[in-house]
Amino acid sequence: MSENLKAQQVSLEASSPFELRVNLGRDVPESDVRTALVTGDMGFVHSFTTGSAVDGPGVRVVAWLTGCQFRCLYCHNPDTWNMTNGVPVTLERAKAQLAKYRHGLKVMKGGLTVSGGEPLMQDRFVVKLFTAAKAIGIHTALDTNGFLGCRLSDEELEKIDLVLLDLKTWDQERHHRLTGMNVNLVLNFARRLALLRKPVWLRYVLVPELTDDVGDIDRIASFSAGLGNVERVDVLPFHQMGAFKWKQLGIGYKLQNAEPPSKEIVDRVCAQFREAGLRVY
Numbered sequence: 021m022s023e024n025l026k027a028q029q030v031s032l033e034a035s036s037p038f039e040l041r042v043n044l045g046r047d048v049p050e051s052d053v054r055t056a057l058v059t060g061d062m063g064f065v066h067s068f069t070t071g072s073a074v075d076g077p078g079v080r081v082v083a084w085l086t087g088c089q090f091r092c093l094y095c096h097n098p099d100t101w102n103m104t105n106g107v108p109v110t111l112e113r114a115k116a117q118l119a120k121y122r123h124g125l126k127v128m129k130g131g132l133t134v135s136g137g138e139p140l141m142q143d144r145f146v147v148k149l150f151t152a153a154k155a156i157g158i159h160t161a162l163d164t165n166g167f168l169g170c171r172l173s174d175e176e177l178e179k180i181d182l183v184l185l186d187l188k189t190w191d192q193e194r195h196h197r198l199t200g201m202n203v204n205l206v207l208n209f210a211r212r213l214a215l216l217r218k219p220v221w222l223r224y225v226l227v228p229e230l231t232d233d234v235g236d237i238d239r240i241a242s243f244s245a246g247l248g249n250v251e252r253v254d255v256l257p258f259h260q261m262g263a264f265k266w267k268q269l270g271i272g273y274k275l276q277n278a279e280p281p282s283k284e285i286v287d288r289v290c291a292q293f294r295e296a297g298l299r300v301y
């Protein structure tokens with residue numbers, strides 16, 4: 021199993037995850053994709069970006085993996101849904117890429133964040149990448165929707181210093197309408213992380229009329245505060261920066277007329293989390 025020539029020629033670095041990338045792993049035989057998923061010796065990567073100050077402590081390198089089982093109505097990166105849109109990257113190439121950033125990350129007290137897509141669609145690759153990062157002293161963070169958290173053993177979770185948990189909404193029916201999937205496994209993963217005392221930053225994308233329900237947010241806030249391991253909440257106002265991707269991919273986008281939340285709504289939601297005793301950014 022190896023990268024094909026085309027993959028070797030594609031730069032792993034992008035200026036931002038908003039670069040549209042498609043079909044870069046399309047030529048990988050299906051049997052190789054299956055082997056990659058079992059062994060983790062090859063991953064499918066949208067890109068590596070550098071310089072993020074919002075995806076974990078310090079300055080981060082973010083590996084954006086492809087593949088996601090959710091279909092969030094507000095997704096900013098629908099080109100990451102399909103795993104073979106990503107560049108096939110051997111673990112060795114990914115480790116070499118990581119080694120390039122090692123010194124800078126130490127100086128800037130940052131680390132590696134693995135995001136997506138949903139990284140745990142490629143759980144074996146993620147575990148191997150985090151193991152490699154820890155071996156060279158790099159802080160690790162996993163940005164996940166939590167649905168596949170059960171794929172990681174407690175021992176594997178020890179390779180992860182911080183989990184950025186994207187909680188989409190509380191209400192089961194609303195969660196299903198928003199993402200296409202149920203919320204129960206996400207909440208179970210959150211409870212398990214709490215039992216393990218794993219530091220969590222909660223991420224909450226705020227979309228007017230979709231995720232701004234007062235009662236829903238109160239439930240999320242009291243649930244999160246009760247866990248005892250949520251260090252902060254990032255309220256992320258919806259924006260339209262990914263809208264062009266839906267158009268170019270030819271996927272029906274239901275939020276083309278949706279506006280970012282007003283300052284009043286953002287302030288109200290932040291206040292709800294604060295009132296529950298959480299730190300909010």
Ligand code: SF4
Pocket residue numbers: 088089090091092094095096097098100136137138165
């Ligand atoms: S979980 Fe993330 S990548 Fe997946 S559809 Fe939702 S927003 Fe997009």
